[in-house]
Amino acid sequence: MTPHVLGVGYSYDEYSVTAKGWKKYGIEFDYVDDIKQAAVMLSFKEYICVAICADIIPQEDLDALRQVRPVPIVVVPPSYPEEQRYACVHFGAAQYLHTYNHPLAEATTD
Secondary structure (H helix, E strand, C coil), X not given: CCCEEEEECCCHHHHHHHHHHHHCCCCEEEEECCHHHHHHXXXXXXXXXXXXXXXXXXXXXXXXXHHHCCXXXXXECCXXXXXXXXXXXXXXXXXXXXXXXXXXXXXXXX
């Protein structure tokens, strides 16, 4: 089973760059526009984490996602460059990658 990361709030241009970055590690990056769409995706697909690109996330949005499925949520500021956002998500999801025995998990211990 290929692990998936769910991205919320990325612009369309950022999505394609981010998806390509994750794909080289064998991880699919799915994208939705908002929390409601994210909740729908979480209800029928398993993700190793949710990456939200935003400065502030209302607590009720976090609660809404957690009610659907217990999954790590990583919030990355839009002001971060793409590499920094990728690193935040990567290290935020690192422990869950071990569950899948994914090669990327070894990179987190170097």
